Amino acid sequence: MKLTPFSRRGFLQTTATASLASSLPVSQAATANLPGAATPVADTQLRWLDGQAPARFEGATFGVPWPRGQVRSAAKALDFKLGTHPIQSWPLAYWPDGSLKWTAHALAGGVPAGELKLESGKPAAGGLTVKQTATQIIISAGDLSWTVPTGGEALIAEATRAGRVTLKNMRLVALRQDGAEPELDGKTARQAFSSKVNTVTVEQQGPVRAVLKLDGTHTSNGRDWLPFSVRLYFYAGAESVRIVHTFVFDGEPAKDFIAGLGVTAQVPMTNATHDRHIRFSGEGVGVWGEAVRPITGLRRDPGKAYRDAQIAGQALPPLSGMAKTVQDGLKWIPEWSDFSLSQHGADGFTLKKRTAPGHAWIDSNSGGRSKGLVYAGGAAGGVVLGFKDFWQRAPVRLDVRGAAGDMADVTAWLYSPSAPAMDMRSYRSAGEMDTHAEEIEGLNITYEDYEAGWDTSVGVARTSELQLWVLAATPSHQTFSDMAEQVANPARPVLTPQRLHAAAVFGDWDVVDTRTPARKLIEDRMTVQLDQYLKEIEQHRWYGFWHYGDVMHAYDADRHMWRYDIGGYAWDNSELSTDLWLWYSYLRTGRADVFKMAEAMTRHTGEVDVYHLGRFKGFGTRHGVQHWSDSSKQPRVSNAAYRRIYFYLTADERCGDLIRELLESDADIDKVDISRKLPKDPSREPAPGQPNASFGTTWGSWIAAWLTEWERTGDKRWRDKLVNGMQSIGDLKRRWFAGGAPYDAKTGKFAGPGDHVSISHLNGVFGVIEMSSELLTLVDVPAYRKAWLEYCRYYNAPRTELTTLLGKDPGKLNLADTGSRMTAYAAFHEGDRALALRAWREFFSSSALKGDGRIRRIAGVNVLRPLDEQSGISTNGSAQWGLAAIQNLALVGDSLDEAAKAAGLVP
Template identity: 85%
Template sequence: MTTSPFSRRGFLQTTAAASLASSLPATQAATANLPTTTAPVGDTTLRWLDGTAPARFEGATLGVPWPRGQIKSTAKALDFKLGNHPVQSWPLAYWPDGSLKWTAHAIAGGTPAGALKLEAGKPAAGGLSVKQTAAQIVVSAGDLVWTVPTRGEALIAEATRAGRVTLKNLKLVALRQDGAEPELDGQVARQAFTSKVTAVTVEQTGPVRAVLKLDGMHSGNNRDWLPFSVRLYFYAGAESVRIVHSFVWDGNPAKDFIAGLGVTAQVPMTNATHDRHIRFSGEGVGVWGEAVRPVTGLRRDPGQAYRDAQVAGAALPPLSGMDKRVSDRLALIPEWNDFSLSQANADGFTITKRTQAGQAWIASNGGARTNGLVYAGGASGGVALGLKDFWQRAPVRLDVRGAATPLADVTAWLYSPSAPAMDMRSYRSPGDMDTHEKQIEGLNITYEDYEPGWDTSVGVARTSELQLWVLGATPSHQVFSDMAGQVATPARPVLTPQRLHACGVFGDWDPVDTGTPARKLIEDRLSLQLDQYLREVEQHRWYGFWNYGDVMHTYDADRHMWRYDIGGYAWDNSELSTDLWLWTSYLRTGRADIFRLAEAMTRHTGEVDVYHLGEFKGFGTRHGVQHWSDSSKQPRISNAAYRRFYFYLTADERCGDLIRELLESDADIGKVDISRKLAPGAGPRSTELPGVGFGTTWGSWIAAWLTEWERTGDKRWRDKLVNGMQTIGDLRRRWFAGGAPYDAKTGKFAGPGADVSISHLNGVFGVAEMSSELLTLLDVPAYRRAWLEYCRFYNAPKDEVAALLGKDPGGRSLTDTCSRLTAYAAFHEKDRALALRAWREFFSSRALRGGGQLRRVGGVETIRPLVEQASISTNDSAQWGLAGIQNLALVGDSLDEAAKAAGLVQ
């Protein structure tokens, strides 16, 4: 239940009221008057994301927040225990007073017994070790030993299990095609490339988790291209290594077509072929399992014991006991050498096999969707390789080649060679929009910002996750099914929403509370909208290598389709902070399905929608038909605020890399004129310094700087934040100036800031959320006054705005979603009347008055039956959701009064 309207976040949320002496430099005063402690948390019991303990656990890492002032430590390794289960802990981020804000905890494989209670104390021993020489790195865990060369083709040279070499030469492969798929009698040629590792960094050495980062290029045919970064994660108590594979597309879209992209390893096959086995995950928990040389289904029966052993994947009993009519003819039973599972799309996979190259492929079986795991080996051991988000990323493929030979190859194709080659060209020809005037007219009809050369795909990236097991025997069907489940939905220990909320992280939100009719009304609507987007991903098949993780921008109710082919209305690319909406929704609900949708979005938007090399490095691409096709390149899409959640909740190193990539991107703002399509005179301009908008641009940089300051304590990034905040506050019109000339060297804004420029976009790309965080961390009175002024007056009546600014300049819209600005001012200024105004603004949306109702559409009207919300818009959904969440947290105690006055509840 709720409490008084201005005590909800109390001491934690309110910054110091006293102003600092003007003689103190802002960088020294930045944290002087902020709270140094908050109420400590006691119990830190973890739970499983999916609610129950997993059948199989290969280890995982999570981030844990702590209230300001509770834990003071400068140690690189921290002492936490998890009962008798091994755990490894280290600092992840710090509060301004130097106390720990986030800690990271690696949990060993093997499901912990009892409650997952994390507490101070000496952890149980992990037993994982790392030994390094100039030539190689050796990681040992139990009877598993992994050898990683520091240079060359192999990512892992070999892995042994109980002394037996079970895996050799794990490497990356890529296929280049010199043209698109041939039309009728056309021809194309393919070339093969393999990984060339140029650097290996040992990022962690155990005793529970070791992390190796391998950087390099795909090499072959006198060419190096497709730069990659691969991390190998080893956990004590696990039989596997987790592989996080990232690459950057740097080819020529007109000439280079990726025909295959994969991870492959060799498996020594030492058992007799009747004791060698192949496994593929099937539908659901199903398993496809067969021997290289089958002894079941023969004309002559070898005996029950032999059939049972082979189906189980065990070694056959001595052949001397087998019916001689079979044992004498074993050599005449075909040996199946090659196996393939191909998932061509999200709706279907097929399994085929053949006896050898040059012979026909035989269809075995198939299904709809599989978890994406393959095994090859025998009674003495083998290798299983799985690809996360397998069917969601289709076209994909799993291969075994040479199963009847001494050395088999197992390959997980991240992009399948069976599919048409990957086409990275622009979807449109520049011929019909070859002048600036035509481009403006095109923007006015299809909402697409187009300009030749600005729709390039060069520099986008993609990250994939794999799991590689080295096993001492062929797994049973049940064990293999459990492994496949771990690949598809890795077991993840997490915190409850209440435990996260107690630490005051990530701004203004609170756990779900349906304790009053008005709260239930809003919570139900928030859930309905989240459920609809989960449904839309499936209904409209938002899957595929480059697409999975994104959602669409706007719906076309006439076609019962999202506007996938209409300019700027197609892929969303984080427009209006969809990522923030999903992550904040997860924080307060703890829902596993929302976590996984947000995780997929983070993996997508941070990689595919952002440039990682080339002239647009550090910038993201506005919403469009292709993720890179719109010519508007902006920091609001590469915004680190969208990545911070996943980084802190999981301590994911790749996500941390992406945030660090953006630290210096403000220095390049002059290279990309964001406002080049605007009318002359629109927006802040300067002949010396580039004009930068406070919300859409500066507000998109600050999350990277804040995160780096929190991670490292480097005051350079704190000072850059303070400089921007202070100089915004010093402008004559403060936030209502909209933007000003900006100096990337200092982070300061320049000029008098006397003109008023209001844009409805200024507050919807994370700056509202980030300002809320910054003002609990940095005491910059001038910025606090400026932000509170903006929050109070953005939605204010025209006469009040005119009294403040001399006139009502217009440009104010999104009244309902910007109600959270009003709520912020109401909370911090303890103004109940303003809180009620915030709710009236929020209620102006149709969302709570019958808008957005669901209906079923089917028959010949649609490609498949749909549950449709005809008025759905991702802009509206994300911003309305964020406003509802923040309003509940800030002014929730005035909700019932406001809802009754509006006639929403009795």
């Protein structure tokens, strides 16, 4: 157990500086021929994501992009201010010329007054301090002080408020069960695990924000299980700490069942039991609040002043003023010690309490969806604990135990012990497919690629976000309700789409524009599709601990159900770039509901659909009935492009971890042979150490991680790896039309003559189109530019043109509407209007604008509940059509009206 010293990189991030001096000219060589090329910005106005200032704000961090060349690095701290509100700023990414591309900003707690305008200038003081010793780290702000040990069981040893110890021994807990739930007369045993912290890293310390990262495992009787990483976020002006909790499943699925997973803390209870209070968030803004020893509803009335004080959570007036009959009878009123709110599923919770262990639970109330917050304490202070996406992640639970004693335990169960134990086994029977021929037969009928041992859940992860308050008194119902809203919908300062677009980041996209009939037609169709997926989450209850954030892949109109049980048609797992569709939709619309859906997807797909340890580390799993059930493990799912936009918008450290995890994953491509079941061409067998890799689904999925690392650190090793890959593709005889080639992970280069032709529609649908658009503005590789423009021009070209180019007929190509954006890219960069019109014709070949998006109401006995059905819905089609629409509008929008009229889509 050791204290990891504050890293030099972290120090530079906190203290390196820049100044918003006069705007510098943008590099014309790289950006002159770009849609929406960066221009200097004079105004950086922020807004609240949900449209209005929150009732409560506990601090937040956000990213801001800058046009190339505008913000130059200097030798002092980053000087940004936001009115009189304390703010802390640091570099997040750089342009190739060394100017700042992204800055991150931490805003102190307390709702800022006036407009949210980020400007050059000296920030207001924050007042947060961090003191380190060999055994502990103390974070202080105002009258709050948090003590974090550098090792051991506790994540937070204690927290004091105005000198009073209000919280003790916050730690992690897990319950292991040795078998599945007994179905008849079977028996299972449970074993309790507690956190063991191995290392603590102070990742950031400053006057407004401090971040501590704690790494360890859950331990019990000498066994370490479920490695975890927990970050603690402290903000000046806040009464709380934000907790980001990640664990990785590393057990044996048939033996190690997770029966509970939680965060727990102790609360000293020093007030008389009639002045001790419990609060739970209910439905909507609702609050359930009761005292440990209630004095309302008695046979004898204690008096209005006493009743009002207890309902408000305040200390009762002196008991000497109370009617003597009530004074004498207080001792006979039961003291309720234990309380529990259990959210069994997305649609219902129950609330109960009991006087002590060994006695019956008494039902109190029930409801639909709780926001997931609990308080335990008294007039002298207490603790509030809750977590985001509470009912969406059900089964979950909030507990208070021992409230009538000297020390209460408050626990947020991220997975409820009341539910059946978490089952991480495969849904298939062992030996179901014993031969390769049978595996292919199964794939042909269910579309799921099964192979024994490749459907393991070992190595998947899950991240949860919690909030912990230390208060000086019991909160009022209104205050507690505001806290619950802050947990369920964290207040977030964001930029407008116009301000994001002005910085020319993330490639080819533009802000929503409905000024012409043709644009309105496309924009309305994109809105319909986004709205439908938001509705599908609710209609089909895509909720649950492992599921929330993902969507389904394909629809079964006969059953009026998504194909949740049909092999590769079930969970989507980022196919085909659903994550990017949502993030680009947010960039251009600024819609809060789209942001939240994309955020949940990023939290899911980057953790659950990707392996973080074991033989498949760094690879993701193709779509299947379970998130890990398909045997195709590919970088196209672990793709950093799907996390990158969220990382830059929020400066989220966990998301940054996920991107860095992938930096060396190309070295393992030969260990997880993606093409192992496909027929082999002996003439194309690679040399040892140089496995074949496709340009799109494989190399195209690595480059986002390398680009992000180069941008974050300036380390040219990653730039060189990018350039090596680009140059070597351009040097091949068939260039991009070779589809793939032998790959050397040490250099990032492709080898061989590349004289064959291999065209796959999948090569362009996992982010490589978006990433190539960005790369070609950042590095100058003429051979790759030529190769990419050639591929973009000819992928959808008439068969005769493509046959002439390649010397052979490549056969039928799929996804013409998706490929239209490549045509549009070539049209824009080559100034070819005829090609632009061809791009629109290709795009219009989809049925999306011709009635396929019609929605009808289905009700009655044929469905579980009434639903609005779009029978032709497909996530592949929705994501790729949406991405094509976005890029086409940005690149060749000036020819849209002409093309739409020619196609008869508008008058």
